[in-house]
Ligand SMILES: Nc1ncnc2c1ncn2[C@@H]1O[C@H](COP(=O)(O)OP(=O)(O)O)[C@@H](O)[C@H]1O
């Protein structure tokens with residue numbers, strides 16, 4: 001049966017740790033595996049990091065630039081080089097590829113999100129492997145994915161993938177960074193991300209100087225992807241052929257079970273495309289109403305508000321301790337909500353001096369976060 005498979009590979013796997021030069025044998029093995037998967041009828045997307053690392057090697061820079069403009073310039077050098085290498089190798093496998101560079105804003109605006117979705121579908125229908133990266137050269141700091149782990153999870157959610165593979169320079173997730181902690185225990189399977197707290201998994205430490213985010217961003221990616229219904233695996237970038245073995249059911253790397261997928265595409269955009277600008281804390285009655293009753297959120301159930309936001313923006317709906325339970329588009333600004341929180345809906349016109357929406361977040365604009 002054919003699947004939609006998103007594979008993300010990090011800089012630490014694509015480049016030699018000492019010189020920053022391309023790890024050609026790894027890239028060639030990756031190209032072979034992905035081409036074979038494609039030719040077996042699967043829909044395949046590659047999310048590849050490496051623009052900054054490869055750009056640095058090309059320009060003879062020995063470390064990742066800290067200055068933003070310099071980093072953006074270096075990425076422009078590396079991205080072209082990287083695509084040249086991919087295109088040469090994929091062409092030897094008769095496999096067409098496409099470059100897709102995304103910024104975070106492309107997923108925030110509904111029209112651009114839908115447009116990106118359509119372009120991916122078209123490319124996959126044409127049997128092309130899209131090679132995706134963040135558009136580092138134009139992305140602005142405040143609106144960045146920041147790391148390709150998050151980007152790949154959002155792409156996997158956008159295209160409703162069956163699998164997300166996060167290929168890195170360790171063979172799986174451990175209870176702590178295995179580089180600094182030889183007693184770290186391997187974690188083969190995560191049924192639910194809640195288990196990680198009980199397993200006391202530490203994600204501090206970010207491997208080589210070239211990787212961004214370390215394990216923490218991979219766990220966050222697994223959270224986004226699994227709650228969008230995508231099975232996720234963390235595995236060694238050195239052995240891309242393991243992807244095929246994992247698809248055949250072998251217990252390699254760390255595998256995260258998928259949660260049921262939100263069937264409504266617009267709700268998935270609310271949950272995974274938008275960037276929340278505020279937090280609403282809910283009382284127990286409101287949590288029960290939205291979680292068990294499938295109801296809208298009313299002002300009466302909001303106990304506190306954090307952040308500055310306008311009506312129609314995305315907010316996180318949290319329990320008393322700040323754990324996010326749901327996300328939604330809010331009908332009132334933070335200023336208005338400060339005035340009406342805890343109050344009955346029929347009191348709102350008198351408090352605000354005008355007739356607003358009955359609900360703070362309507363159930364059609366509200367999605368539970370697993
Ligand atoms: N709990 C953990 N389990 C495994 N690796 C961890 C853990 N915590 C931190 N790490 C580090 O994360 C690194 C991988 O992240 P990173 O360097 O960002 O890779 P990539 O370039 O593939 O995104 C590993 O080399 C490892 O040192």
Ligand SMILES: N[C@@H](CCC(=O)OP(=O)(O)O)C(=O)O
Pocket residue numbers: 009010011012048049050051052053075133134136146147148149210211212213214
């Ligand atoms: N977009 C950046 C990659 C950022 C990133 O997440 O890097 P990595 O941790 O190596 O996957 C680049 O191409 O250099």
